[in-house]
């Protein structure tokens with residue numbers, strides 16, 4: 001993985017205003033081994049319970065959750081849902097759907113003021129994916145962003161193409177990167193960046209995150225409204 005290029009391409013959308021270079025101290029060991037599990041949300045009103053493949057490393061790192069329709073196949077694109085639950089100390093969180101930092105859809109999220117956050121799939125590296133925000137939240141300890149992505153299940157690039165693996169028991173590989181440091185030179189995609197970030201990868205079958213198509217659709221429709 002090339003974190004520097006990840007950060008470079010994230011820089012422009014991340015920050016609207018320039019900020020000074022402020023190297024941070026190391027957050028955690030470079031590779032943190034996490035735990036995958038099945039997480040199901042609590043139904044609320046007309047928003048049904050949805051189940052996610054959850055990846056948790058520690059209380060100081062973001063938790064990632066992925067959901068998809070159970071009838072998804074490797075042969076056709078489908079929408080996916082991503083939740084990022086991040087400690088407030090993290091200033092941005094990147095999530096790579098293809099397990100690498102180039103040539104696959106990258107989703108980035110960061111706190112936005114006191115009330116909400118936004119997520120985006122980076123331009124430049126990959127433009128075939130679109131994100132719609134389903135929910136955002138923030139309290140004294142965490143910020144949360146939840147997006148539905150169209151185009152994150154399959155991707156093509158000049159170098160290679162890829163997809164998530166829907167077959168039961170077959171692993172998909174994801175990558176993540178986090179920072180507590182504001183990105184310097186946000187208007188310069190090829191500028192230098194502090195490397196005191198943390199990054200890692202995880203692989204797991206998507207089975208924990210599979211939901212009946214009708215449930216998945218109902219969740220997306222009603223959570224947005």
Ligand SMILES: *[C@@H]1O[C@H](CO)[C@@H](O)[C@H](O)[C@H]1NC(C)=O
Pocket residue numbers: 085139140141142144
């Ligand atoms: C803040 O939000 C996080 C993420 O949803 C949650 O786990 C935590 O319990 C919340 N803390 C408080 C004090 O509400």
